Amino acid sequence: MTDTLTKLTNQGLGKTVAVRLGLPRPALLRRYAEGQDLLDGPAAVGSIGDGPVAASATAIIAASGANVVAATADSTYADKLAAVVYDASGARTLDQLEALRATLGPAVKALGKNGRVIVIGTPPAELDDPEAAATQQALEGITRSIGKELRAGGTANLLWVAGEAQGDSAVLAAPLRFFLSSRSAYVSGQPVLVREGEIPDVDDWHHPLAGEVAVITGAARGIGAEIAKVFARAGAKVIVVDIPAAGESLAKVANGIGATALQLDVTAADAGERIAAAVAQVGDRLDVIVHNAGITRDKMFVNTDESRWGSVLDVNLQSQLRMNKVLLDPSVAGGLRDGGRIVSVASISGIGGNRGQSNYAASKAGVIGLVRSLSQELADRRITVNAVAPGFIETEMTAKIPLATREVGRRLNSLLQGGQPVDVGEAIAFFAEPGSAGVTGQVLRVCGQSQLGA
Amino acid sequence: MTTRDVVIVGGNRIPFARSGGKYLKASNQDMLTATIDGLVARFGLQGERLGEVAAGAVIKHARDFNLTREAVLGSHLAPQTPAYDVQQACGTGLETAILVANKIALGQIEAGIAAGTDTTSDAPLAVNDDLRRTLMELNYAKTPQQRLKALTKVRPNQLAPEQPQNSEPRTGLSMGEHMALTAKEWGITREAQDELTLRSHQNLAAAYDRGFFDDLVTPYLGLTRDQNLRADTSLEKLAKLKPAYDKGNPDATMTAGNSTPLTDGASAVLLSTREWAAERNLPVLARFVDAETAAVDYVNGEEGLLMAPAYAVPRLLARNGLSLQDFDYYEIHEAFASTVLSTLAAWESEEFCKGRLGLDAPLGSIDRSRLNVNGSSLAAGHPFAATGGRIVASLAKQLHEKGSGRGLISICAAGGQGVVAILEATK
Numbered sequence: 067m068t069d070t071l072t073k074l075t076n077q078g079l080g081k082t083v084a085v086r087l088g089l090p091r092p093a094l095l096r097r098y099a100e101g102q103d104l105l106d107g108p109a110a111v112g113s114i115g116d117g118p119v120a121a122s123a124t125a126i127i128a129a130s131g132a133n134v135v136a137a138t139a140d141s142t143y144a145d146k147l148a149a150v151v152y153d154a155s156g157a158r159t160l161d162q163l164e165a166l167r168a169t170l171g172p173a174v175k176a177l178g179k180n181g182r183v184i185v186i187g188t189p190p191a192e193l194d195d196p197e198a199a200a201t202q203q204a205l206e207g208i209t210r211s212i213g214k215e216l217r218a219g220g221t222a223n224l225l226w227v228a229g230e231a232q233g234d235s236a237v238l239a240a241p242l243r244f245f246l247s248s249r250s251a252y253v254s255g256q257p258v259l260v261r262e263g264e265i266p267d268v269d270d271w272h273h274p275l276a277g278e279v280a281v282i283t284g285a286a287r288g289i290g291a292e293i294a295k296v297f298a299r300a301g302a303k304v305i306v307v308d309i310p311a312a313g314e315s316l317a318k319v320a321n322g323i324g325a326t327a328l329q330l331d332v333t334a335a336d337a338g339e340r341i342a343a344a345v346a347q348v349g350d351r352l353d354v355i356v357h358n359a360g361i362t363r364d365k366m367f368v369n370t371d372e373s374r375w376g377s378v379l380d381v382n383l384q385s386q387l388r389m390n391k392v393l394l395d396p397s398v399a400g401g402l403r404d405g406g407r408i409v410s411v412a413s414i415s416g417i418g419g420n421r422g423q424s425n426y427a428a429s430k431a432g433v434i435g436l437v438r439s440l441s442q443e444l445a446d447r448r449i450t451v452n453a454v455a456p457g458f459i460e461t462e463m464t465a466k467i468p469l470a471t472r473e474v475g476r477r478l479n480s481l482l483q484g485g486q487p488v489d490v491g492e493a494i495a496f497f498a499e500p501g502s503a504g505v506t507g508q509v510l511r512v513c514g515q516s517q518l519g520a
Numbered sequence: 521m522t523t524r525d526v527v528i529v530g531g532n533r534i535p536f537a538r539s540g541g542k543y544l545k546a547s548n549q550d551m552l553t554a555t556i557d558g559l560v561a562r563f564g565l566q567g568e569r570l571g572e573v574a575a576g577a578v579i580k581h582a583r584d585f586n587l588t589r590e591a592v593l594g595s596h597l598a599p600q601t602p603a604y605d606v607q608q609a610c611g612t613g614l615e616t617a618i619l620v621a622n623k624i625a626l627g628q629i630e631a632g633i634a635a636g637t638d639t640t641s642d643a644p645l646a647v648n649d650d651l652r653r654t655l656m657e658l659n660y661a662k663t664p665q666q667r668l669k670a671l672t673k674v675r676p677n678q679l680a681p682e683q684p685q686n687s688e689p690r691t692g693l694s695m696g697e698h699m700a701l702t703a704k705e706w707g708i709t710r711e712a713q714d715e716l717t718l719r720s721h722q723n724l725a726a727a728y729d730r731g732f733f734d735d736l737v738t739p740y741l742g743l744t745r746d747q748n749l750r751a752d753t754s755l756e757k758l759a760k761l762k763p764a765y766d767k768g769n770p771d772a773t774m775t776a777g778n779s780t781p782l783t784d785g786a787s788a789v790l791l792s793t794r795e796w797a798a799e800r801n802l803p804v805l806a807r808f809v810d811a812e813t814a815a816v817d818y819v820n821g822e823e824g825l826l827m828a829p830a831y832a833v834p835r836l837l838a839r840n841g842l843s844l845q846d847f848d849y850y851e852i853h854e855a856f857a858s859t860v861l862s863t864l865a866a867w868e869s870e871e872f873c874k875g876r877l878g879l880d881a882p883l884g885s886i887d888r889s890r891l892n893v894n895g896s897s898l899a900a901g902h903p904f905a906a907t908g909g910r911i912v913a914s915l916a917k918q919l920h921e922k923g924s925g926r927g928l929i930s931i932c933a934a935g936g937q938g939v940v941a942i943l944e945a946t947k
Contacts, residue, residue: 310731313738314554317561321596327561329734347801348564 069460069476072483092483093219095251096180098492100299101272104130104247107148107178112137112169114162117153119186119227122235126242127151130271139168146178149246154205155188155227158198166208174212182246183222185209189259192229206257213255213515214480221245221254221481221515228261231504236265240501243271249492252457252485255515263503264405264448274499276301279349281341283332284359286312288461289411289487291319293356296491297498298323303348307332307341308359332359332385338392345400352402354498355393357386357410360429362463367424375425382429386410386436394444405448407498410437411490412453414513430455434509441507450506452497457513460484481514523625526808527946529797531913532559533787534740535747536901539640542743543784548577548584551740551786552591552637558738559633559788560596563802569598571629574616575788576606577637578904578934588635597633610855611813611939612636613787613908614931618811618941620791630796634912636905637786651678688934690819695826695934696765696856700774702824703858704766706865713778713857714758717898720854724895725751732894736913748781748901778857783901787909789916794946804946806916809926811941812836818936823876826859828938829930830866834877836940844883848925849890849918851911854897855932863930894918907931912943919945 072092075081081091096106109127111134113120127134127149135143137150150173154166166185174183185208190199205224213222223245231237241260244250268274280297284290285306294306304325308316313329320327328344330337345352360382363374393402402408415423416430433453441451458464458475464484467475476484493512496502534555537543543551552575560566575588584590588603608615613636620632651674658670687694693701703713727733728745737745750757763772764779790802797804814832816823829852837844844867852860866872867883874880894914897907908931915927926944933939 310734310737311739311744313558313744314740317558317738320561320564321557321566324564324566325561326564327558327738329738331731334731347803349801 069483092481093179093217095219095481096248097251097486097488098248102248103132104243105132105148108133108135108145109149109151109246110135110137110141110143110147110173110176111151111153112173113153113156114165115156117156118232119155119238120151120153122238123151123153123186123242125235126239127246130243137169137173139165141169141172143173143176147173147176147181148178149182149184150174150177151184151186151242153186155186155232157201158195160197160201160204163201163204174216177216177220180219180248180251181216183209183212183216183220184242184245185222185224187224187226188232189226189228209257210255210515216254216480219251219481221250223250223253223255224257226257226259228259230262231260234262237263237504239265239268240274240496240499241505244496249496252481252489252512252514253493253510254480256511258505258508258510261504261506265503266500268501273301274501275354275495278302278353279305279345279351280354280356280498281305281307281345281352282356282358283307285319286316288463289456289459289490290358292487293358293491293494294319294325295323296488296495297354298325300495302354305341305344305348332389333380335388337385338389339398341389342393342398342400350399352393352400352406354407354409355389355402356494356498357389357408359385360411362423362426364422364426366422370425378425379429379432382426383432383436386433390440402449405503408440408449408451409494409497410453411494412437412455412509414455414457414511414516414518417455417511418518437509438507445506448503450497450503452506453509454490454493454497455509455511455513456485456490457511457516457518458484459487459490461487475518478518479514479516483514485512485514524627524793526621526624526791527794527797527804528806528808528912528916528943529790529792529802530559530563530805531736531787531789531909531916532562533737533906533910533913534558534785535737535743535745536783536785536903536906537743537747538901539782539784541641541747541784542741543639544641546639546741546784547642548580548637548639548786549587549591549594551639551784552587552635553594554740555635555637555738555786555788556591556595556597556633559790561738562735563790566596567598569600571623571632572620573597573601573603573633573635574606574619575603575633575635575637576612576616576905578607578609578612579638579640579643580607608939609934609937610853610902610904610907611931611933611937612905613910614811614912614929614939614941615813615908617789617791617808617908617912618939621808621811624791624793631790631792633788633790634909635786635788636907636909638903638905639784640782641784648678648680650675654678688825694765696774696779698818698825699856699858700766700772702827702862703773705824706862708773708858708861708865710773712861713773714755716854716857716860717758717778718753718755720892720895720898721750721753723893724749724899727894732917736917746900748783749899753777774856774858778898780855780897780902783903785901785903785906787906787913789909789912803920805920806943807946809942809944810836810840811939812839813940814938816936823936824862825934825936826855826932827862827866828936829932829940830863830872830938831877832938832940833867833928833930834879834883836942837883840942844886846926847886847890847928848922849893849915849927850886851892851896851915851927851929853907853911853931854892855902857898859932860891908939912941915943919943
């Protein structure tokens with residue numbers, strides 16, 4: 067569902083005219099196809115000082131088969147770079163940021179299409195010294211600004227790597243690979259925190275979920291259906307769930323990817339039990355639950371009645387609490403295993419609020435609160451809990467928004483376009499990967515660095 | 521020779537639509553394919569090669585000579601799954617289950633799908649016999665003169681198409697007219713028929729409301745519940761309906777309310793051995809125990825057209841050493857409310873059981889609270905060949921929910937036939 071402007075301004079006459087008139091030209095984003103190389107060009111890696119993470123990053127990129135070159139202040143680049151990774155985690159004084167400026171600048175300039183900028187920092191909260199914390203916090207401002215300046219589908223993101231995890235290349239591999247790859251095509255300007263975690267060996271980066279059982283709610287259409295496809299592609303045995311009334315399209319989704327269809331209203335009192343029973347049929351444990359089911363009942367706050375208020379909160383939030391309670395009970399057959407994954411779909415409405423969506427924003431902000439709290443509670447069981455907050459995604463739902471409003475939502479971001487449902491699926495699958503064990507309690511925006519809710 | 525246990529893994533159907541309703545543009549093949557695909561999705565059978573798929577339609581286009589196989593090829597089952605068509609009027613759906621079950625019991629196949637579909641919205645219209653003969657003659661004509669001669673025989677009145685008839689070829693009476701005769705014979709009142717009808721609607725609506733059909737029905741073409749279901753009907757509303765059969769008679773009892781309407785739909789049931797289900801971690805809802813078919817001589821007026829199940833059931837009971845009261849659920853197909861009531865009256869009648877069935881005593885009455893507990897054809901509708909699959913899957917789930925006991929299925933069919941079966945909860 068590529069929008070007309072993106073299509074028009076990327077080819078033939080439309081391109082010529084757009085360039086002459088100075089019209090915005092949204093880039094055609096590189097997206098993932100099974101077996102695709104991590105990068106389609108060399109990556110430059112640099113650091114402030116020794117850069118405790120730079121060596122890991124170099125090894126991870128080299129292992130993917132990509133060429134790695136050193137990024138220094140006097141580097142010149144023969145080929146267009148596919149990515150630049152800059153380890154600033156060792157920076158403790160503001161003066162050291164000059165090294166970042168001097169090195170990162172030429173490297174960013176050398177980026178080709180769909181270039182990736184990844185800055186690595188130390189979480190400021192770990193640092194006692196105010197200047198050290200300020201220096202690290204500055205990285206967020208730098209990364210977000212670069213994200214806004216990049217063109218041609220480029221993205222810039224920040225990985226906060228906790229001190230305990232800085233020497234561990236295993237824990238960095240999945241997050242770094244995600245942000246380098248085309249799977250993060252619509253993610254820009256976002257920070258993600260990586261902690262220590264138990265990481266199994268990953269043999270097959272193209273099928274990280276091989277053999278896992280995943281349940282996706284709200285999967286009959288739109289974003290949910292695309293999440294299911296991404297999970298199936300990644301090797302998971304998928305159970306797709308949606309309300310009985312959506313059964314016809316749910317069956318089509320299931321049959322398209324070899325999944326099992328479960329017609330179920332997630333607000334049913336026994337929804338958790340029925341999901342567990344379905345899981346017990348395809349395997350003995352649940353590895354991943356994706357809470358995607360959601361509804362909107364938009365009205366101005368003052369006109370929102372009890373039913374609009376209650377139904378949105380029940381479907382989008384309360385149902386997750388109820389299902390989690392059952393699925394997290396170790397005595398339930400088909401419940402979530404220790405080391406499993408919970409991923410919820412939030413929204414940028416839940417971060418920034420939205421006119422006419424107080425009920426929806428309440429539920430989605432609630433999801434963020436839930437994720438942050440539950441991730442701590444379940445840390446002992448090595449279950450990670452994360453959320454993805456989509457921005458403007460091209461779906462049947464957003465296609466119904468009036469043109470002018472739709473165009474604003476679509477263009478008001480660094481990539482000048484709406485995201486695809488698959489972009490949300492990729493981010494959710496990233497959280498679900500075994501390699502993402504060090505990532506929990508995070509809310510990742512998939513919004514093309516939208517200015518809404520920022 | 522020992523036979524193997526046959527179990528029902530589950531079922532799927534599309535909501536039944538009133539004739540000329542939501543499925544106006546759907547063919548039998550469309551509906552059957554969607555229904556099989558819904559079953560495939562429910563149990564993750566994509567690419568699976570099953571022993572066979574047996575299905576049928578009562579009203580079928582000539583082009584659908586290989587209806588079931590074509591539906592399988594259009595589905596997500598492995599194309600190596602064989603299939604064949606069956607037709608035994610309204611008994612088709614249950615008969616396919618018997619055929620598949622028997623092959624499983626004999627060890628010939630491990631798993632199969634029994635299904636049925638019917639549409640009266642996409643019914644075949646044939647050219648009438650006069651025109652057909654003329655056209656055949658034209659087809660075989662060798663010279664232009666012969667062709668011209670054949671064409672001169674075409675008359676305007678030959679252009680009227682021949683429609684499929686809902687009447688018995690040997691009596692010329694419609695099914696309802698036949699049933700009216702039987703209802704009169706057994707003295708079935710209008711009130712009793714309307715009460716049974718009301719309960720069918722109420723039971724079906726309650727079953728939908730409690731989510732009973734969540735894993736039995738997959739919506740189709742925008743329809744999520746059976747279109748004929750009137751959750752808000754009442755005895756008062758039913759009492760207002762005018763008789764639809766035996767119209768001149770002031771004592772006529774059968775109306776459009778207490779008779780099933782023409783309906784479009786399809787259903788499918790997955791049967792297998794216990795081992796096949798266990799290997800795939802699939803559920804086992806019930807065991808398919810035994811079945812019996814019977815036929816009566818309605819042509820010479822010896823017995824009512826739809827009374828054959830009254831004969832089939834006692835033979836099935838005797839073979840299994842059971843009494844009529846040994847069941848937790850009775851699923852008696854509601855072709856008409858009076859069909860169910862006449863059948864029950866016959867089993868209670870000493871004269872009938874001794875005289876016609878040759879038994880020592882009447883079979884007796886049943887606990888009516890165990891009859892069609894999740895609704896039946898009066899509420900759901902009755903796409904002829906799809907009714908058997910609807911009942912088998914629903915009864916299997918009822919038994920699974922209860923966790924014990926057995927259920928009796930009784931389905932009457934055109935041509936004076938009846939197909940009956942026993943299901944049992946699995947331990």
